[in-house]
Amino acid sequence: MADIDPSLSAAPLDAASLGSRDTLQRRGLMFILSSPSGAGKTTIARMLLDAEPELGLSVSATTRSIRPGEVDGRDYHFVPQTEFDRMVEDGEFYEWARVFGNSYGTPKGQIRAGLKSGRDFLFDIDWQGTQQLHQKAQADVVRVFILPPSLEELHRRLVGRGTDSVEVIAARMARAQAEISHWDGYDYVVINDDVETCFAKVRQILHAERMRRTRQTGLIDFVRVLTSK
């Protein structure tokens, strides 16, 4: 929850290697997936990471307990609350928020340098984190909201995942409509009915956003060459 970070805004890159079609430079983007808990954003995120080698995952820190199948350092950095509080104090997060009674935050880590060199990052974060990142780095951020086909199906998925107690599932269902109410703070909204169809749509968004003119920092010199003869 800090001020605008100038290093995160879309500044032009070094023009040394620009000008040929093979070396066109591009600034990386921050690809955010949000949804009510259980709608499937982690599933879609994993499919994207498998399919897109140039996409890196922003691994959040969290104080919640590790779930069966999760790996510390891959899915999250699982830290005690005291360590999380220290990281907040030391300004180690781009954003952080309390979600479902736990703390979650996006470490600055490698992201800043990665964006400059054209690396894309995937963020599985909630609407509060999305607002904070958008305020700090509007030009770099692409916001995608995943909706479940129905609340009944959302509940089925949370139960079917088999990772949370009845109480935790009830708390997540109780929050679902409030989470969904933030759908209009996103650039794209995709309904996750069939997982393959949803994945294909989200991947199309990523591909199109990579070609956005303002991200293709090498275009200025490339077009200059094209129009100079």
Ligand SMILES: Nc1ncnc2c1ncn2[C@@H]1O[C@H](COP(=O)(O)OP(=O)(O)OP(=O)(O)O)[C@@H](O)[C@H]1O
């Ligand atoms: N289109 C789909 N059809 C049926 N099941 C799905 C679909 N997408 C995801 N699932 C299943 O729903 C469950 C919840 O998915 P997932 O963990 O990806 O949700 P999430 O939005 O990341 O939740 P959380 O915010 O709690 O991490 C998983 O068991 C997943 O396999």
Ligand SMILES: Nc1nc2c(ncn2[C@@H]2O[C@H](COP(=O)(O)O)[C@@H](O)[C@H]2O)c(=O)[nH]1
């Ligand atoms: N603002 C942030 N939200 C985050 C971050 N990492 C995850 N999340 C969101 O928390 C909920 C719950 O996640 P779960 O893994 O415990 O089910 C979900 O909406 C995530 O998107 C973060 O760094 N910042």
